[in-house]
Amino acid sequence: MKALLQRVSEARVDVLGETVGAIGPGLLVLLCAERGDHDALADRMLSKILRLRIFSDEAGKMNRSVQDIGGGLLVVSQFTLAADTGGGNRPSFTLAAPPDEGRRLYEYFVAKAREAHPVVATGEFGADMQVRLVNDGPVTIPLQIQ
Secondary structure (H helix, E strand, O other): OEEEEEEEEEEEEEEOOEEEEEEOOEEEEEEEOEOOOOHHHHHHHHHHHHHOOOEEOOOOOEEEOHHHHOOEEEEEEOHHHHOEOOOOOOOEOOOEOOHHHHHHHHHHHHHHHHHHOOOEEEOOOOOOEEEEEEEEEEEEEEEEOO
16 A cells, blocks of 8 residues: 655645545645555554654654644545556556455545544545645655555
C-alpha cells in the first residue's frame, strides 16, 4: 500500500464543481491500494500516518503528529501512485489493485480512520476529482507499507 502525504494549511476535493471533502490544517492523504494488499497493511498505514511527526512544535521542529495538532485528514484515492514508468513513455498501472478491491481497501481505510480520528474527509473513489491544496512547508512525504 502506498500513500503520498502532504502537510496542508487547507485542502479540498471537488467533483463536478461541488466540494465533496475539505479540511483546514492537517494532511492530504493520496492513497493507493496495490495488488496483494490487505486490511492489516491498511491498519499499519493508518497507524503510521496518525503518528508521523511532521508538524512543527513550539521550537519550530517537526515533532508533532496530526493527532497532536488536532488536524484533519483528507483521504483521496490515487491509483496512479502504482505507476510503473520503467517501460516506455506510457505508465503501466498493473501493480494497482483491481477496482473492486481498491475500493474495498479505500473504504476500509476511511472507516478505520473515522474510528481513530475526529476529522476525516474524503474524495469520491473512481471519480474525476479536482484537488486543491495549500501545501504547508512544503512538506510532502511518500509512504509505502509492505
